Amino acid sequence: MRAEFLRAPVTRSRWHSRDLHLLRAYLDLTSDAGPLHARSVADLGRRLVAGEQAPTYQINTPSTLRASLAAAGWGKVACGDPREVPPDERSPRWEHLCAMLDRWPASPTGERIAVAATLSKLGFWAAVGRLVPPDLTPERSPHDARLAILRCNADFKLSGPTPATHAAARKTFTAVATSQALPVATRLTAAVNLIVDHAKSDRSMTEMDRWKDVADGLVAAAPGEVRPVLLSYYWRGVSFLPFFGGDHPSVRRMLDEAEDSSLAAVEQAGPDEVLLARENRHPLLETRGRAATAAGEFDEAEHYYRALVQLDPEDPKVHVRLADYLLRRERTAEARESYQDAAALGLPYTSYAHTQAARCSLRLGDQERALAALGEAIAADPAAVTPLVLLRDALSDGPLQRLRPWADRQIQTLVEPLKGRRALAD
Amino acid sequence: METFLRIPEPFAGARPARPIEFRLWRPLFDLGGFDEALPTRSTAAALALRNLDLPEDAQLPVQIRPGPAFRDRLVESPLLAEYALTDPAELPESLRTEAWSRMCRLGARFDDLSVPDRVRLTGLLAGVGLYRHLATLSPGPAEEVPKNPRTLLVRARIAHARSVTERTAASSGASVEALRDILACADLPATARLGAATTLVVLHAQSRLRDPAAVDRYRNAAHELTRHLSPDDDWLDLVHLSTYWRAVSFQPFLAEDRRRTQEELDLAESLARRLPGDTPEQRWIRDQNLHPLLETRTKAALWAGDADGALAFATELRDHDPLDGKVHVQLGDVHVRRGEPRAALACYLTAAALGSPYRSLAWCKAAGVMEPADAEHALMCAHRGDPAAVTPLLRLERLARHRSDGRLAEWAGRSARDLRMGRSEEGELCVPNS
Numbered sequence: 001m002r003a004e005f006l007r008a009p010v011t012r013s014r015w016h017s018r019d020l021h022l023l024r025a026y027l028d029l030t031s032d033a034g035p036l037h038a039r040s041v042a043d044l045g046r047r048l049v050a051g052e053q054a055p056t057y058q059i060n061t062p063s064t065l066r067a068s069l070a071a072a073g074w075g076k077v078a079c080g081d082p083r084e085v086p087p088d089e090r091s092p093r094w095e096h097l098c099a100m101l102d103r104w105p106a107s108p109t110g111e112r113i114a115v116a117a118t119l120s121k122l123g124f125w126a127a128v129g130r131l132v133p134p135d136l137t138p139e140r141s142p143h144d145a146r147l148a149i150l151r152c153n154a155d156f157k158l159s160g161p162t163p164a165t166h167a168a169a170r171k172t173f174t175a176v177a178t179s180q181a182l183p184v185a186t187r188l189t190a191a192v193n194l195i196v197d198h199a200k201s202d203r204s205m206t207e208m209d210r211w212k213d214v215a216d217g218l219v220a221a222a223p224g225e226v227r228p229v230l231l232s233y234y235w236r237g238v239s240f241l242p243f244f245g246g247d248h249p250s251v252r253r254m255l256d257e258a259e260d261s262s263l264a265a266v267e268q269a270g271p272d273e274v275l276l277a278r279e280n281r282h283p284l285l286e287t288r289g290r291a292a293t294a295a296g297e298f299d300e301a302e303h304y305y306r307a308l309v310q311l312d313p314e315d316p317k318v319h320v321r322l323a324d325y326l327l328r329r330e331r332t333a334e335a336r337e338s339y340q341d342a343a344a345l346g347l348p349y350t351s352y353a354h355t356q357a358a359r360c361s362l363r364l365g366d367q368e369r370a371l372a373a374l375g376e377a378i379a380a381d382p383a384a385v386t387p388l389v390l391l392r393d394a395l396s397d398g399p400l401q402r403l404r405p406w407a408d409r410q411i412q413t414l415v416e417p418l419k420g421r422r423a424l425a426d
Numbered sequence: 427m428e429t430f431l432r433i434p435e436p437f438a439g440a441r442p443a444r445p446i447e448f449r450l451w452r453p454l455f456d457l458g459g460f461d462e463a464l465p466t467r468s469t470a471a472a473l474a475l476r477n478l479d480l481p482e483d484a485q486l487p488v489q490i491r492p493g494p495a496f497r498d499r500l501v502e503s504p505l506l507a508e509y510a511l512t513d514p515a516e517l518p519e520s521l522r523t524e525a526w527s528r529m530c531r532l533g534a535r536f537d538d539l540s541v542p543d544r545v546r547l548t549g550l551l552a553g554v555g556l557y558r559h560l561a562t563l564s565p566g567p568a569e570e571v572p573k574n575p576r577t578l579l580v581r582a583r584i585a586h587a588r589s590v591t592e593r594t595a596a597s598s599g600a601s602v603e604a605l606r607d608i609l610a611c612a613d614l615p616a617t618a619r620l621g622a623a624t625t626l627v628v629l630h631a632q633s634r635l636r637d638p639a640a641v642d643r644y645r646n647a648a649h650e651l652t653r654h655l656s657p658d659d660d661w662l663d664l665v666h667l668s669t670y671w672r673a674v675s676f677q678p679f680l681a682e683d684r685r686r687t688q689e690e691l692d693l694a695e696s697l698a699r700r701l702p703g704d705t706p707e708q709r710w711i712r713d714q715n716l717h718p719l720l721e722t723r724t725k726a727a728l729w730a731g732d733a734d735g736a737l738a739f740a741t742e743l744r745d746h747d748p749l750d751g752k753v754h755v756q757l758g759d760v761h762v763r764r765g766e767p768r769a770a771l772a773c774y775l776t777a778a779a780l781g782s783p784y785r786s787l788a789w790c791k792a793a794g795v796m797e798p799a800d801a802e803h804a805l806m807c808a809h810r811g812d813p814a815a816v817t818p819l820l821r822l823e824r825l826a827r828h829r830s831d832g833r834l835a836e837w838a839g840r841s842a843r844d845l846r847m848g849r850s851e852e853g854e855l856c857v858p859n860s
Contacts, residue, residue, distance in 0.1 A: 005787050006816040008845035016813040016841060018806070073504030314833070337799060344806035352430050368775035372789075375446065375779040376807055382443040382505055385431040399748035399776060402463045406449045413443055414433050 019346030020074060022314055026065065026122060027077055028091035035315030035345075036279045037061065043275055044118045045093040048100070053110070054117035055276045056189070058233070058283055063157055066123040068348040071382070080126040082119070104131055109143040116150045128154035138172050139179035142186050148172045149190070166201055170194060177214055184218050184225040191215040192237035199240035212238050228265035229280045232258045236287055248295035255288050282312055286321060293325065301325060316345035320353060327360065336360035343376065351381030358390055370394055378410075385414055445505045446781045450749055454497055454554045455509045456517070457525035460706075465750035466717045467492050469710040474546075474553030475525055476707060478532075482542040482576070483615070486707060487665055488553060489714040494590050497555030499783030499812065512558045514551070529554075536563055541574045548583040560587035575613040582608055582622070602629060609647060616654035617666050623648035624673035631676035638680050645674045661702050665715050668697035672719050675726070684730045691723055717747055724756060728763060736760045744773075751777040751784030758791060767795040778807065786812035793821065801825060802834075816842050 020027075022034035029045025031038070040057040047054055070078030079085065083098045090098065100107065100115050107115070112131075119127050128150055138148035152169040159165050176182060176190035194211040198204050215234055219226055226234070235258035242250035262284050265277035285308040292301035305322040312318050323338030339360065342353035354377035361370035371394060377387035392407035452459030453471035460472050470491040477485050501510040511517055515530045522530070532539065532547045539547065544566075551560045565581040582604035589601035608614060608622035623644050630640035652670055655663040671694035678686035698719050701712040720743035727735035740757040747753050758773030774795070777788035789808035793801040802825055808818035819842035826835035 004817070005790060007812065008814045008816055016845060018809060018813075018837065018841075021837060021841075071504065073507070340800070340803035344803050346810070350810075351432070355430060368772040368779070371779040372775040372792075372807075375781055375785070376810070379445055379503070379781065379785075380810075381432060382445070383433040385433060386429065389431075399744060399754075400779065402749060403446070403449070406446070406462075410443050418433065 015074070017072075017346075018344075019072065019350070020069075022345060023065075023069065023347060026069060027074065027094075029093035029097065029118070029122075030091050033314075035317075036275065036282055036312045037315065039275055040279055041118075041121050044114075044121050045097070048114050048118055049093055049096050051111075052114075052272075054114045055273075056117075057121065057276065057279055059279060060153070061121055061123045062348050063123075065348050068381075072347065080124065082122070082124060082127070101127075101131075109141075109147075113143060113146050113150075116147055120150050120153060123157075125154035125157040129158060134168075137175075139175040139181060142182055145176045145179075145182055145186050145190070149176070149193075161201065166197065169197060173197070177211065184222040185227070185230055188215055188218045188226060188230060188234060191218060192234050195237045195240055199244070203244060205241070205244065208241050208244075212241055228261045228268060229277055232261035232265060232280055232284060234258075235261060236284055239287070239291070243291065243294070248291070251291050252295070255284070255291055258284055259288070278311065282308065282315075282318075285311060289321060289325065293328075298329060314345060316342040316347075316349040316353060319345065320349050320356075323353070323356060327356070332360045332363050336364070343373075351377045351384045351387065354380060355384070355387045355390065358387065362390070362394065367394065367398065371398075371400065383414065385411060388414070443505075445503050447500050447503065447783075448506060450780065451492075451500055454492060454500065455506070456521060456523045457529065457554065458523040463749060466490065466710075466713045466747045467496075467750060469714065471550070471553040473707065473710055473714075474550040477549055478528070478546050482545075485545070485549075486711060487617075487621075487662065487669075488549060489665070489669060489711070490718055491552050492555045494555060494557040494587075496783055497557075502812075503782065512556070514554070514556060514559065533559075537566075541570070541576050541580065544580045545576055545583075548580055552583060552587070557587040558591050560584060561591045571607075575611045578604070578608045578611055578614065579618060598634070602626065602635065605629075609644075616651050617662075620648055620651040620655075620666055620670060623651060624670055627673045627676055631680060638677075641677050641680060645677050648674060657697065657700075661708070662711075664697050664700055665711055668694045668701075668715055668719065670694075671697065672722055675722070679726065679729070687726055688730065691719075691726055694719055695723065713746065717743065717750075717753075720746065721756065724760065728760065733760070733764050737764065749780065751780035751788060754780070755784055755788055755791060758788075762791075762795065771795045778811070782811065786815045786818065790815070790818045790821070793818075798825060798829065802829070814845060816845050819845070 021031075023038050024031035024033065025038045025041040025045070029048070030042055032042045033039070037057070037059040040059070044054055044057075046052075066078050077085075081101070082094060083101060085094065085098075087095070097115065097118060100111060104112065104115065116128050116132055119125075119131075132147050132151040132154070134151060134155075136144045136148045136151070138145040149172060152165070152172050155165050155168060173190040173194045177187050177194060179187065191211045191214045195208050195215065198207045198211070215238060219231070219234060235254050239251045239254035239258070242248075242254065262277070262281045265280060266274070269277040285304050289301050289304040289308065292298070292304060302322075302325065305318075305325050308318045309322055319338045319342035323335045323342060326332075326335035326338060336357050339353045339357040342349050343357060354373045358370040358373035358377065361367075361373060371391070374387045374391040374394065377384060378391065381387075388407050388411045392404055392411065395401050395404040395407060448455060449459070449462070450465055451468050452462075453464070453468045457471060457475055459468075464472075467490055470488050473486045473488045477488075480486065500506065508518060508521055514526065514533055517526060517530075519527075529547070529550055532543065533551075536544065536547065548560060548563070551557075560583065563584055565584045566577055570577045571581075582601070585597070585601040585604040589597040605622040605626050609619050609626065611619065626644040627641055627648060629635050630637040630644065648670055652667060655667055657663040657667050671690050675687050675690035675694065678684075678690065698712070698715050701708070701715060703709040703712050720739050724736050724739040724743065727733075727739060737757075737760050740753075740760045743753045744757045754773045754777035758770040758777065761767070761770035761773060771792055774788045774792035777784050778792065786808045789804045789811055793804035793808065796804055802822065805818045805822045805825065808815060809822065812818075819838045822838040823835050823842060826832075826838060
């Protein structure tokens, strides 16, 4: 074994991991690698130092990302404030952010927006909640509108989608969407956000119709102010209405419009806008995949999920989307391959992707491969219950069956604090 | 997304789940977990712990111990960060078992301990893999030796710890010297001297210190000492004699004498199979004897071209010690040699499921018997299992280039070069061994 397997005698070997390579921007605001969402973090870091305006990237940082990074052993990344990172571990951009935070009380509004947008993208939502007051008057100025929206997003991330957070978000978006003092682009974004918010919560057609009318009016009134990325976002948002009505041809027509705009955005983008334009295509292709699946257009759905993989190949989520689709189509071996691709890219989908790959292996009668994948899933997320349940059930025979009681105990250890709250496992 | 349950914060942190490595190798972490089925190498700590309460002349032999790199690999998991320690006293009180606390109490007054207690404690520290701490202990003044020859055992353990942690020619030489001192000391028990002689045979049969003349010399010395053994009267002498035959079989092996190698290993095996297993201690000692013997028999059979014999021994070892990832890797290797990639893959994947420290190696070997698309995934798992492992990165780079995945190839190649930068082949460690 010695000659054929070399290892470097380094300490803190986890700092050499590929997960970290792909997500390092979340730790240094600098590394221009990995999925589009990580590259957009680096872009915000660059703009922060250059004093440029922060663009509105659409991919929301996964709620568990910073916790996942911390759980994987990468320093104090789960901290509530970037300044908790020791000075000697800060990159120059990180240091710059810390300096801006120090002077927050005296900083101009434009700078505050850049800082809050960066904090939000980094996943420091508690810091956003601390800095941005809840009682802004968003209808007064574009700056206040942007800050208020960032604050709403932080509240969602911190408290989850509760009636209170939905109510607060709707109040803010309504104030912005209906304010004559604000630019059309800002108002249109808020109107579309209201459609999406209702679509994802109460599915009130009345409310969605109301905000679609507002959005339509804004687009018609000032078409010159609506840039292609925003127009694409508009079409994607309003497609929720026919979607809930089961009108798939209309959904498709609207999403075609969204796609045309997104492609135009990419084509017309200057060097500083390419990332924003490409990032817009990410949620659009996801939506197209889902819409085509709902319409029973499976070849088309697969086309979009594969296009998504092509667009953002280092984002594990896109491989998960494709794999979930393939698994639902009972194309188990192909699904396993995609889950494996996702698992290889790592956080924050490592455990889920390995678990799903294991499910596929179990269906394919590949017991050892399932066990190995479950081992990876458990190692990747100590709070995950599902891989333990699958492992326990898979250990009914074979050389490792003596580990079955351990798996059972692990499950009990995890669910113990939740006893009486909800039924888990079994 | 399909159904996937995980415990939400803040509940997940209430009682942190430990990884599978903690279950399997728990004796190394806190000297607990002896009431469960364990890999045989975990039981070294159990025997060393039992020796704390046994008289000087009734100490139980500890035959295999995890090496220093073994423990290092285990504690690299962020879930086991509290156990990444040098001194046992660094373990937080809340995580200590009574046995661990006892070890700490003894360690706190090491220099004042009696010689027998120093022998016991150094054995226990080695049993839990705390070689770096062991290496810092004082071997005591040389004048102590004539007064109490057992001091030589303490000195040899400390010298060995320094050898495996410092990895220099000087420390290695000092370790060999310490073993020679034991062998030369007529006032020590014959079994202690025999242990030193057989260890010297093994050391001089292997790469760095390879010296066939020294193998002959120490084999003869060991042979003389076996005259003091009474295997028909004392079951522990069966252990010593079995170990002796296993070690000295290196001599015919080096002489490429297949028949004699087999005969001597047959002798070792026949003695090993006579060992009793009525008490936990007897079972631990029996298993610790059988494990390396079956490993040696597997290798010897492969060397002799006996693929069926190798498969039988490796399979028996797997059945004998199924919770040790290494035995599954070894069985996989035998299947590869027999041209049975599917069977090999199943073994490597089982080893991977058992976690560190063989997780990365097992995935890497699995990649070698997989289709390219799966191999890339397996190599990424090997990388994740041990991000300091160079071999998976080099293979990933090659595979990614072949598949025209420039980004992956570039990252893997650069990472491998970063890891190796400024380091010689000599300085690189491989998978931990006993």
